[in-house]
Amino acid sequence: MVKCEKSSLKMSLRRPRAIALNPMEGWMFWTDWGSDPKIERSGMDGSHRQTIVSYDVKWPNGLTLDLVKKKVYWVDAEVKYDIRLRLQRQQPQGYTVIARLARHPFSITTFEDWVYWTDWDKAAVFKANKFTGKDVQAVTATEMIQNPMVIHVYHPYRQPDGENNCQAVNGHCSHLCLPAPPDKHSLS
Template sequence: EIGGFKCECMEGYMRDPRNHTHCKATEGHASLLLARRHDIRKIALDHMEMTSIVNNTKSATALDFVFRTGMIFWSDVSTQSIYKAPIDEGNEKTVVLKASSVTSDGLAVDWIYNHIYFTDTHKGTIELTNFDGNMGKVLIEDELDIPRSIALDPIEGWMYWSDWGASPRIERAGMDGTHRTTIVNYDVKWPNGITLDMVRKRIYWVDGKLNIISSANYDGSQRRQILYSTEYLRHPFSITTFEDYIYWTDWDKQTVFKANKFTGQNVEAITAMHMLQHPMVIHVYHPYRQPDGENYCQAVNGHCSHLCLPAPHINERSPRISCACPTGLKLMEDGQMCVEDLNKHTTGNATHSGDGSVIATTTQPDSGYIALIVIGSLLGSSLALGALLIQ
């Protein structure tokens, strides 16, 4: 038909029978995961039921999940720790990382290669660790001021983060720390939250100073302002997207809002105004937010002696993975083996096991061993020292 049009949806989506201009996921029921400082809540989007899944947190700030395993991860800036727990047994939490200082406003989980990436506003770093917290690395530490939100696309091998310091901007780099570049550095003041639309390959962000939601392509091109509002964007902190909508938290209104992600229209509050005290990071919990992808490190750890990380997909000839070394080690010329970095001191991290004992992990780079010192929490319990060979 001349002058006519037809709406089509991407694979995995269908036209909404109630509105044929919108697309809906063909499977699953979406929920929102919300950190609220003193607890973490789950909000069902189909019938707006809110339940608490983790209670008695000190100051829960950032969170993410692995849908495949039903595990959630979150940071607590008061206890300076990163935790994990099954989403249906949220109070059975385990400490992943408890270092001398973990002030993480942003946390993102690589659901394919099984790593946690996080920003540390106190140290001005972007770091990663495995899900057990016993093998970590500082990925980026130069020219960072106050890094906040972080988002990952492990299929493409890119990570994105916001920095609201003296030179506010949004940057991206490969998930191995390479090919760092700034993608947004003008008309931006407080880029609090960012999220990725992995279907359309676009990044969305909220600006708490300018009262706007914007989006751009992964490389920063074709930037668009989605919504400007001093009513609904008084102090936005976090944003997520799913289907044709964006969802964000607002500190001033203490609620979660929803709007059309293309036009910014049809704004509505998901929860009652001023109902949510300290609404922090928000995520849509649905399998489509974590699409399946190939783990190129799965076979013999990518021939890496320690960390195997996804590399940025720049072109068809780009390597899929790169080997990296935990803090205190350096990569040999073969690009696979890690040896002791004599310019850095051996480092250790303290974590807590599920039974309350303290596990001090010390990397012994020259031998390729990790020594585990387990100190019982009960008075008079024995001290055990063991060594685990990492190949």
């Protein structure tokens, strides 16, 4: 499904930090540090905006999606030592802490069985098993000269094949074609 009209999303964000997209299902996720910190999502067309996490979150720095497993992962620089994930099909309050060794996490990504994050306190990149939270290990030398910033993994496994409804004749849109979530607006 696609939408052609202007986005109806009125941001009203205070301090947005991270963004992640699920173009196959038309969803956009983001974090906000503002006075009411939260993690939100909406359709990429701006429809169906909702807060998915608003409790026990202070400085949600990094955000990534596991499109294959349908999970949202985030790191919080103020709620120390946590990397959290949320099963997209669960209620918003359902999340799991998978690693407790991050000191000042900044960015996060996943690949295969691992979750990777940058840590400003230790000035390094780390990884842990994304299913158990165990096997935490440094991927780079600790105490690098500069703090590592954003981390991404680019690989076909991270972006499964899917139908691009905007590809043929720009989705029959006159301007910008944006993927939209299903009208049922489930979490998947």
